[in-house]
Amino acid sequence: MKTLMLGAAMAALSTGVSAQTIGFSQIGSESGWRAAETTVTRQEAEARGIDLRFSDAQQRQENQIAAIRSFVAQGVDAILLAPVVATGWDSVLEEAKEAEIPVVLLDRQVDSSEDLYLTAVGSDLVHEGAVAGQWLVDNKPEGACRVVELQGTTGSSPAIDRANGFRQAIEGTPDIEIVRSQTGDFTRSGGKEVMESFLQAEGGGDNICALYAHNDDMALGAIQAIKEAGIDPGDDILIVSIDAVPDIFKAMAEGDANATVELTPNMAGPAFDALAAYMADGTEPEKFIQTESALYTQDDDPMAQYEARKDLGY
Amino acid sequence: MLLTIRDLTKTFPGTVALDGVRFDLAAGEVHALLGENGAGKSTLIKCLTGMHARDGGQIALDGQPISPGSTQEAQALGIGTVYQEVNLLPNLTVAENLTFGRQPVRFGMVSRRRMHEEAREMLAGYGLDHVDVARELGAYPVAVQQIVAIARAVALSGKVLILDEPTASLDARETETLFEVVRGLRARGLGIIFISHFLDQVFDLTDRVTVLRNGRHIVTAGTAALNRVELIHHMLGHELEMAEARRGVQRDGPAMLRAEGLGRRGRIAPFDLTVRRGEVIGLAGLLGSGRTETGDVLFGRTPADRGALREPDGTAVELRSPRAAIAAGFGYAPEDRKTDGIVADLSVRENIALALQARRGWARPLPRAEARRLAEDYIRRLDIRPADPEKAVGLLSGGNQQKVVLARWLAMNPRFLILDEPTRGIDVGAHAEILRLVGDLTDAGMSILLISSELDELIAASDRVIVVRDRRHVSELVGEDICTDRIVQAIARPDADPEGARA
Amino acid sequence: MSQGLRRLAPQLVTLAAVVALVSAFFPGFLAVEIADGRLVGSAVDVLKRGAPVALLAVGMTLVIATRGIDLSVGAVMAICGAASAWAVSNGLGLGAALALGLGAGLLCGLWNGVLVALFGIQPIVATLILMVAGRGVAQMITEGRILTFSHEGLAFFGAGDVVGVPTPILIWIVTGVAVGLLVRRTALGLLIEAIGINRPASALAGVNARVLLIAVYVASGLCAAIAGIVVAADIRGADANNAGLWLELDAILAVVIGGTSLLGGRFSVAASILGALVIQTIDTGILLAGFPSEFNLVIKAGLVVIILVLQSPRLGPGLPGFGLRAPRAAGVARTEKATE
Structure with missing residues (x-):
């Protein structure tokens, strides 16, 4: 709330008209990734000489709606919105449309009609899983490969989609078999505890060829469990996970993890590009801009990646 | 007779709560039910309203034997009860309270309009025309809530109305309003059982009086035929003829403690008291007169807000908590041993x-x-x-x-032991043993404050008797004066100040 | 001693039954081997993973014995883990890290105790405040991220071992024995039970209920602090969002399985720890059995219901080993009270 008022006050103060003014209504800072998204968005705006007006909604939709109204009243050139929930945006999006201010959704979708926003930038969760699966298909050792899977919170859409994408990718490779699958609730301690039971259940870990974790945190917990069991993660058991948080690069640099699929915090870059094209000559972008789900392995200079990311707020 | 109770008996583990009690209630009468704590009033009411199952005896309503198994059943038979603490729901409206559980229903929904109509009809004749039935009950004073509770009970039951200490939290004017309502109901032919420990109100309102003591029926008489002294006699009893008083055995013992103007606002008026080594001080008075409150202040349970308790050398005894009192060598066996005594x-x-x-x-x-x-x-x-x-x-x-x-x-x-009703609800054998023990202890030098509603016990055990009335120590009796008549007179002396009776 | 065993019999029987059940699904459950000089096996995992709930249950037992409840322990774990992690990641050294973690737990317990004992706020409400606010405090310490550290000294408390035995196991055993001895070798246990059964009567007998109440909440806070340090040390990081999440409920459940009444009074620390092990055996058993994760909570709930029903006084006496809890004398007192 304080941030919101502060943001509004600062916005009101900066009367100087720069090249472009864009408002950004962020959900909050509930996770490291979210904090990184905020940092990267600021960096991208600065690099383009954009005057970014930032508003932190502290997980509340009413704060976001208030922030968008205030952006409209200030007459910004465009609005970035990372919506906290999917529903209830119609009227405020219409207000923006009437004021002819384009809105770009970041990271999450809304249920409103497509003509109420310019485009949405986001990652494809199924694709992320598929990239992870494809890496394993390409890098598995000779012969049969028994895989254990650490799932996200049961029933959450990342858990469902990342599981499906992975399965699609390994479908044509009969050597790869998912032998155990259990939720680690996206947490390090969950990942560690469940991995311990996997190791017990699978002959002390001798029967496991690879671990697929739905996020890096669970993988990091599992790596500790594997080490404590006297096995070498990254070597005896291959580790592939999703998110690309800084700590996983550290693990890669130490040879403990093998690959991660990036859920990029840079949603703003593509959004700014689409806006620039739209404002320059009215180019209508696609309604969904999929960010790249880049794959990082031990060959990608993980220590440099770690250094580049460690101050983004993860 | 509207209601006839004969030979009503109820036992609980360790106590006989009701022992062959009889009770009659005529239509169009207000009948007071009196007795000290533990006399059996509540048990009688609970047997009547179905909260307890009786062990023996008969209850007849309009000549028909009844055995209500629950308060709902008793209500359906025509017996309604209003307790001291209003047992309605203050956050519901007056109308909702009045019709609770039987709201008028239309198309499966509560009809608010009809509910309000019904509520207004129910309140007619109670002098509550200014009450808005759509407002929350809690917005009205306790007296109004009390009358709403009565209106509900009368509407639900309609034959017998039991009022259990209804005036305990009302002031004098509110009490009079309530009494007007009760008189109106009497004129309409209801039988009303009135329980109160305010004797003035009993004389003011009731037609007949029944006194219970130790679970037994003592007397039933027309209120007009009794005077205060007789009534207190009946309530406090005169059973044990053993009353050979100890009288002054230790009267000359050295002073051990001296209370100077000790008191607490709203509980007990400031009092002076000298406690001598090895003596038994009896504390006599009716329920709610300040007996227990005196003990509470002396033990730091409700710390005094004025005055001091001093050692003979003049140093003050800290009494801000039971722990402090215990450190000073005090002990306290409280009145309600189930909730405050045993673990x-x-x-x-x-x-x-x-x-x-x-x-x-x-x-x-x-x-x-x-x-x-x-x-x-x-x-x-x-x-x-x-x-x-x-x-x-x-x-x-x-x-x-x-x-x-x-x-x-x-x-x-301890050097000073406070015993509040040490013999209540216990059998005769244990009773005598405890009194004998009191004697032995004082012989050994302990001082005892004995609070009791049994005069015989006080007479038998005390060296001095302090009489409390209206939360004030009103007299001290020694020697030959420690006898039933003198104590009862001291308790009964009508108070000049009518507000004092409410304290 | 035989009396103590009789008190623990229902919990021991329950634990044996749950172990037997898990062994049926996973035959190697009880097998323990030594690998790299340390004990390895599912049973060892149960003892190790059960540490947080066992530790919380120790403090929770004392609180519940006073007729209270402490909902804040999960959040307190997060705070204390974060405080310790913050200390080592800022180069303060192990001593300071432990002192900060335990000190935070002590302060949290003191806060709860003061609200309950001095301000007379109902325990469930008083501790709810910290339950909700505590995670926010922890997030402020970690600045919203998982605060990782590589301090081997602190990690030892979660992932280390002493002559082959994982440290968390030793920590809960030492804590449990220490608290058990403290309450039973002194008069604390009796006084705590007395205020739990009848606080007015105990106060009149001179028991200092306020100080005791504050003390049990402080004890609970300290136990939560130890649990928080163990959990943070285990993953070498303080996860403010997830550390100890919902563990207060497991701790309460452990106390209930341990046969201590939520109405306060008689308690057994050892029985509560056995209750915690029962819960952990179920949790680990579910993971080992390899059911889809959608079934985890249903299976756990089902087993807990069966255990509680079998231990209930009404059903218990018909079954050997169960229902040995004496009927509450308070019930009798309540009936008699009606005599007035």
């Missing part, structure tokens, strides 16, 4: 050792063997049964529980 799930041994342990502090546990020896010693001396130190005290009878509480304090060897 039910703990064993006899642990209960006896509790105060001693609390004084030693947690770091210095009383060795188990020593605690056991202590418990066995008191089990023998006080004849506590069953003689098992490991038995949970909640499983013992009332008299034995009381002995355990006494043992807890005797183990502390």
Whole structure:
């Protein structure tokens, strides 16, 4: 709330008209990734000489709606919105449309009609899983490969989609078999505890060829469990996970993890590009801009990646 | 007769609550039911309203025998009850309270309009025309809530109305309003049972009086035919003829404690009191007169806000908490031993050792063997049964529980012991034993404040008797003056100040 | 001693039954081997993973014995883990890290105790405040991220071992034995039970209920602090969002399985720890059995219901080993009270 008022006050103060003014209504800072998204968005705006007006909604939709109204009243050139929930945006999006201010959704979708926003930038969760699966298909050792899977919170859409994408990718490779699958609730301690039971259940870990974790945190917990069991993660058991948080690069640099699929915090870059094209000559972008789900392995200079990311707020 | 009760008997483990009680109620009469705590009033009412199942006897309503199994059933038969604490829901509207459980329903929904109509009809004739039935009940004063409760009970039941201490939280004007309502209901032919410990109100309102004592019927008489003194006689009793008073055995003992203007606003008016070594001070008075409040102030349970208690050398005794009082060498066996005395799930041994342990502090546990020896010693001396130190005290009878509480304090060897109703609800044998014990203790030099509603007990045990009335110490009796007549007169003397009766 | 065993019999029987059940699904459950000089096996995992709930249950037992409840322990774990992690990641050294973590737990317990004992706020409400606010405090310490550290000294408390035995196991055993001895070798246990059963009567007998109440909440806070340090040390990081999440409920459940009444009074620390092990055996058993994760909570709930029903006083006496809890004498007292 304080941030919101502060943001509004600062916005009101900066009367100087720069090249472009864009408002950004962020959900909050509930996770490291979210904090990184905020940092990267600021960096991208600065690099383009954009005057970014930032508003932190502290997980509340009413704060976001208030922030968008205030952006409209200030007459910004465009609005970035990372919506906290999917529903209830119609009227405020219409207000923006009437004021002819384009809105770009970041990271999450809304249920409103497509003509109420310019485009949405986001990652494809199924694709992320598929990239992870494809890496394993390409890098598995000779012969049969028994895989254990650490799932996200049961029933959450990342858990469902990342599981499906992975399965699609390994479908044509009969050597790869998912032998155990259990939720680690996206947490390090969950990942560690469940991995311990996997190791017990699978002959002390001798029967496991690879671990697929739905996020890096669970993988990091599992790596500790594997080490404590006297096995070498990254070597005896291959580790592939999703998110690309800084700590996983550290693990890669130490040879403990093998690959991660990036859920990029840079949603703003593509959004700014689409806006620039739209404002320059009215180019209508696609309604969904999929960010790249880049794959990082031990060959990608993980220590440099770690250094580049460690101050983004993860 | 509208209601006839004969030979009503009810026993609980360790106590006979009602012993062959009879009671009659005519239509169009207000009948007072009187007695001290534990006399059996509540049990009688609960048998009547279906909250207790009686062990024996008959109840007849309009000549038909009845045995209500629940309050709903009693209501359906025509018996309604209004308690001291209004048992309505203050956050619902007046109308909702009045029609609760039988709201008029239309198309499966409560019809608010009809509910309000019904509520207004129910309140007609109670002088509550200014009350808006759509407002929350809690917005109105207690007296109005009380009358709403009566209106509901009358509408639900309509034959017998039981008013259990209805005036306890009302002021004089509100009480009069309530009485007008009650008189109106009497004129309409209801039979009303009125329970109150305000004798003025009994004389003011009721037609007949029935007195219970120790679960037995003592007397039923027309109110007009009784005077205050007789009534108190009946309530406080005159049963044990053993009343050979100790009279002044220790009257010349040295002063041990001196209360100077000790009191607490709203509970007990400032009083002076000298406690001599080895004497028994009796405290006589009716329920709510300031008996227990005196004990509470002397033990720091409700710390005094004025005056001081001093040692003979003039130093003040700290009385801000029971712990402080215990440190000063005091002990206190409270009136309600179930809620304030015993710790039910703990064993006899642990209960006896509790105060001693609390004084030693947690770091210095009383060795188990020593605690056991202590418990066995008191089990023998006080004849506590069953003689098992490991038995949970909640499983013992009332008299034995009381002995355990006494043992807890005797183990502390206090110099000043306050006993509030030490013999209530316990059998005759235990009664005599406890009185004998009081004598033995004072012979050994302990001073005792004995609070009791049994005059015979006071007369038998006390060296002096202080009489309390209207939360004030009003007189002190010594020597030959310690007799039933003098005590009753002191209790009964009508008060000049009508507000005082409300204190 | 035989009396103590009799008190623990229902919990021991329950634990044996749950172990037997898990062994049926996963035959190697009880097998323990030594690998790299340390004990390895599912049973060892149960003892190790059960540490947080066992530790919380120790403090929770004391609180519940006073007729209270402490809902804040999960959040307190997060705070204390974060405080310790913050200390080592800022180079303060192990001593300071432990002192900060335990000190935070002590302060949290003191806060709860003061609200309950001095301000007379109902325990469930008083501790709810910290339950909700505590995670926010922890997030402020970690600045919203998982605060990782590589301090081997602190990690030892979660992932280390002493002559082959994982440290968390030793920590809960030492804590449990220490608290058990403290309450039973001194008069604390008796006094706590007394105020739990009848606070007015105990106060009149001179028991200092206020100080005792504050003390049990402080004890609970300290136990939560130890649990928080163990959990943070285990993953070498303080996860403010997830550390100890919902563990207060497991701790309460452990106390209930341990046969201590939520109405206060008689308690057994050892029985509560056995209750915690029962819960952990179920949790680990579910993971080992390899059911889809959608079934985890249903299976756990089902087993807990069966255990509680079998231990209930009403059903218990018909079954050997169960229902040995004495009927509450308070019930009798309540009936008699009606005599007035």
